[in-house]
Amino acid sequence: MLIHADADAFFASVEQRDFPHLRGRPMVVGPQVVACASYEARALGVHAGMPLRQALRRWPDLVVAEFRGDVYESVSADLMALFRDVTPLVEPGSMEEAFLDVSALDGGSVEEAGRIAADLRARARRDLGLPVSAGVARAKLFAKLASRRAKPDGLFVVDAETEARVRPRLPVSDLWGVGPASTTKLHDAGVRYVADLAGWTVDTLVDRRITKAMARNLIAIRDGVDDATIKLPGPRKxxxxxxxxxxxxxxxxxxxxxxxxxxxxxxxxxxxxxxxxxxxxxxxxxxxxxxxxxxxxxxxxxxxxxxxxxxxxxxxxxxxxxxxxxxxxxxxxxxxxxxxxx
The missing domain is CATH 3.30.1490.100 (DNA polymerase, Y-family, little finger domain)
Known part of the structure; x- marks a missing residue:
């Protein structure tokens, strides 16, 4: 069983943790472009990548916090240390998220994995002052989708029955690595949902100008044998x-x-x-x-x-x-x- 743990609005959450006057207020981390928006700001329509001047013209009361790269890197190190205290099998995805393999802990059932995820979230809030959303599932795709469903500051567990019911209904545009260009190619081929991949093979997808690696991944997702393996980071380059x-x-x-x-x-x-x-x-x-x-x-x-x-x-x-x-x-x-x- 895997947990995908993801600190919510990471930069903004660190600022709201460190500066109480920012809590509960629409705020962003700058300086020139919005690097991260708090959930209060997101509710207004502010999003990462938006030019800061544009955001302030539309929402003059928006609070702007300085980007503190060193602080975020330090907090990220603390977050990863917390993850590794739960299990040594941790695959970081970015500075605020990671997959954790908890299969060997407490029997490896989905119920126990959910309990471990709940405990991890409580520790992150208590020890680091950060809200962490978590998704629990058998494979990476559903763990990631579950943590996305859990946001903000929640937990969502996908059991085998739920996975079997939801998998065929997944839009291909929601799948990892399927960008706009590939989505268009798949839609042109009549493939809009995972269920539509029935009857397709790697070779027939490649004939539709889908890369072989992506085609293999799509077929694995269709068949329910997609990636569930934690890849431990090697020495930094x-x-x-x-x-x-x-x-x-x-x-x-x-x-x-x-x-x-x-x-x-x-x-x-x-x-x-x-x-x-x-x-x-x-x-x-x-x-x-x-x-x-x-x-x-x-x-x-x-x-x-x-x-x-x-x-x-x-x-x-x-x-x-x-x-x-x-x-x-x-x-x-x-x-x-x-x-x-x-």
Whole structure:
């Protein structure tokens, strides 16, 4: 049995936890574009990706909180630690959600999995101050759909009878990995629901210009043998840090200091990992949301912070951001890491 646990409106929930005056109010996390909207703001029609100026024109009373990337990463680490305290079989999906395999706990029944999920949600609220919605099911697809159904701050359990009844009725547009283009192709072929896949094979779907991987997944979903396997994350391939500048600027000292801080934070996040970065990329996002990645240059792998800062600043200089005319809203750095020793 799997649990899909997902912290609700993660960035906004962290802000409402830390700043009581934001609780119960329509608020968003900025700065230039809505990164996350509280459920109170969503009820008005505010959504992630909306330009902040547009949102404030329509809803002048909307409260805007600063984007605090370091805080969210720290809370995410605490959330994942809580998940792993329940079971070591955790597959993160993003910084606020993960699948947990609880099949080996307390007999692995759907009832026990529901109890474990309820306890996990209570601990997240008590220990982290966060609302977490959870879905329980035999496979990932239904666990994910269940957690979506449970939002906000709820729990939904899908037993075998419910799964068998609902599976054929699922719109293909709701299935993982089926985007608008594939949905159109499937609809043109007369496939709107999972039940409509009866009689289709991988090859006949591929003939309709559906990729082989997606075709296999669709047939597995139709047959009820879709993915229920937790994939444990391997060693990280990179380490990064970003920082929003709050107010967009071209002031050299502000941008350079933020970049230095990012280099130091990124290296701190390596912790006990002995690997040394082999490549460096500097990330900038301007006030019009245009983002660029400027590769840096390292003569050899190194953990020396002074060398890494120098390489980052040299890459920043090559962006010519001071002459660009736009303001820099976000600056970040990413280091590529070599494969761990065998």
């Amino acid at each position: 990179s380490i990064s840090s970003t920082r929003s500048l709050g107010r967009a600027t071209r002031q050299r000292s502000v941008v350079e200091n933020a970049l230095r801080d990012n280099v130091i934070r990124a290296m701190d996040r390596l912790g006990d990992d002995p690997r040394a970065p082999t490549r460096i990329d500097v990330h900038l996002r301007y006030d019009d949301q245009h983002a660029i990645i400027q590769p840096g240059s390292l003569d050899q792998p190194t953990r020396d912070v002074t060398t890494l800062v120098g390489a980052a600043l040299a890459a920043l200089e090559r962006t010519a951001y001071e002459e660009d005319g736009r303001g820099v809203a976000m600056v970040g750095v990413a280091f590529a890491l070599p494969a761990p020793p065998a």
